[in-house]
Amino acid sequence: AQKVTQAQTEISVVEKEDVTLDCVYETRDTTYYLFWYKQPPSGELVFLIRRNSFDEQNEISGRYSWNFQKSTSSFNFTITASQVVDSAVYFCALSEAKTSGSRLTFGEGTQLTVNP
Amino acid sequence: DAGVTQSPTHLIKTRGQQVTLRCSPKSGHDTVSWYQQALGQGPQFIFQYYEEEERQRGNFPDRFSGHQFPNYSSELNVNALLLGDSALYLCASSFLGRGGGGELFFGEGSRLTVL
DSSP states (O other): OOEEEOOOSEEEEETTOOEEEOOEEEOSOSSEEEEEEEEOTTOOOEEEEEEETTOOOOEEETTEEEEEEGGGTEEEEEESSOOGGGOEEEEEEEEEGGGTTOSOEEOOOEEEEEEO | OOOOEEEOSEEEEOTTOOEEEEEEOOTTOOEEEEEEEOTTSOOEEEEEEETTEEEEEOSOOTTEEEEEOTTSOEEEEEOSOOGGGOEEEEEEEEOOGGGOOOOOEEOOOEEEEEO
């Protein structure tokens, strides 16, 4: 069975601070995908990143960066110089590769509040 | 290019009633998945439809059923509603045909309240 744990239920920071959202996963599959989604109050899940289990290179996209460590089954997400618009619920998710990333197991989410 | 659209956006039902939710996938997508998101929790996979058939199903009772139409749009039906069915129902579309990567695009959801 697959499981995703996001231990941080809520995080509150002041604008321009860096913040890291933690994600730990469990799976018996050797090939899988990891995801991060952002959910603003409107409800729509906004795709941020997909990472293949064979690709352990860290990735940076603007103020966002992701650290994938297979040895610790973690896929952490860092926002640098946070902004008020980053306030949202962030979900980490996992899927088997055979479903091509279409059946996701989500964590419980982390509510990030960035205060001005 | 329209994204994933869902209707209705909000609805209120009473216990025992039935509800139908609708989803139009993103243009070019052929697969629709449905998720249930209870308040304060992560989305949970209900089922996936491809080529008008249910291809995968999560741990949900038979009260939850669906359909996919030839134009790839989909419906989610829930019978004999329970208070615990109150949630945000999210539709996601993807492209699986011809070895597509299947990346999911989500709609804004239908918020169901059962009284």
